[in-house]
Amino acid sequence: MANVQTMAFPRMTAPPLARVRQKLSDEHIADVRNDVCRKLLGSEYLDGLRTGASIAITAGSRGIGSFIDLLGGTIDAARAKGCEPFLFPAMGSHGGATEKGQAEVLHRLGVDENELGAEIRATMKTHALGTVNTGAIAHLDDLAAAADGIIVLGRTKTHPENREGIASGLLKMVTVGLGKQAGAQEAHTHGLWDSVRAVPELTMTKAKILCGVAVVENAYHQPAVIEVVAPQYGAFKDADERLLKIAKPLFADLPFQQLDLLIVDELGKDISGTGMDLNVIGNWRMNGGPHDPDFRRIVVLSLTHGSLGNGLGIGMADFTTQRFVDQFDWNTTYVNLFTATEPGAMNSREGQLPLGLPSDREAIEAALFSSLASSETPRVCRIRNTSHLGEFWISPALIEELESRDNFQIETEASTLKYDKDGNLF
Secondary structure, three states: OOOEEEOOOEEEOOOOEEEEEEOOOOOOOOOHHHHHHHHHHHOOOOOOOOOOOEEEEEEOOOOOOOHHHHHHHHHHHHHHOOOEEEEEEOOOOOHHHOHHHHHHHHHHOOOOHHHHOOOEOOOOOEEEEEEOOOOOEEEEEHHHHHOOEEEEEEEOEOEOOEOOOOOEOHHHHHHHHOOHHHHHHHHHHOOHHHHHHHHHHHHHHHOOEEEEEEEEEOOOOOEEEEEEEOOOHHHHHHHHHHHHHHHHHHOOOOOOOEEEEEEEEEEOOOOOOOOOOHHHHOOHHHHOOOOOOEEEEEEEEEEOHHHOOOOOOHHHOOEEEHHHHHHOOHHHHHHHHHHOOOOOOOHHHHHOOOEEEOOHHHHHHHHHHHOOOOOOOOOEEEEOEOOEOOEEEEOHHHHHHHHOOOOEEEOOOOEOOOOOOOOOOO
């Protein structure tokens, strides 16, 4: 029987957890760098560029799988044409909406200018290109505007708030990535998805966009599809809609509709725009509505290094740790929060810190107690984050539900959580 302890806060000892492997498609492109380079050189979009032409390549903050190889292949193609490529942060208001912060986000994602052979050039200054029919003003990064050409690299996938039609992809990168903080704020203020449809139509008539490089990942964050896309609005829109249909079946989810407690090892902007993907934890945690899925309590243990202190999304958790609180940067988080504010949105809760307890153990056990779980059969699941669901850990009460399903394999017997002397899992 679970042992209920009374200290500063009431706690319930977590049940033993077994490791589960979710069987997902692992088809992927083996040599990403060469594949990108070959496809770019095989297209017509880099033809005719003068020797020494400056090429601006978008570098986002979402932690795309094989990100360095994708950038490297794009750089290789530009250099093969005799051009001078550079990377620029294309990430709206991330990194505290500062030049230094956005460059640091890229460094934390593993971007090494010497190894890639292209420097990072960062500015928050933009050109205002005009107003679209939503009322949003389209913006373009000053450095990208001054370049001889722009290559837009973007991943196509479901968005935490949007699974259909236009979601995360090339059009969003044009709107928010090329638009920097000013463009991101304009887009959100006038309705993000309407703006994502409207802003690129204007931007692409005025910016020197050479092409798009669209990527679809499998559930293990390996590029499964890479396409070079023509530099017309219609081509970008078609690619976003078509590739989203390919990406959706590759999306990994949790197989449970009801949990007493979901333990999330890490939250971060390099994982999801909302820190934790609402498609996994339930849209109701930000927007209200039916509890589908019904995860009664969520505890988040850490903030990713790549987030640079931006803990947006922690307000959708019920408990966290003092470690997370120490990693959390109010300024960086709230710059992003204010930028992403939309009419009628309830996203203010995303930046609110829940109770932070001294250790992983105390946070987990207090969260489990507060869920009013059965002491005999608590339903507990632990994940690394909402983006890596090929492997997770479950309590005995959940094992029977998965044993008969071919796409799940129980890899270990359930064992008690192991904490260090400070009560932390890692």
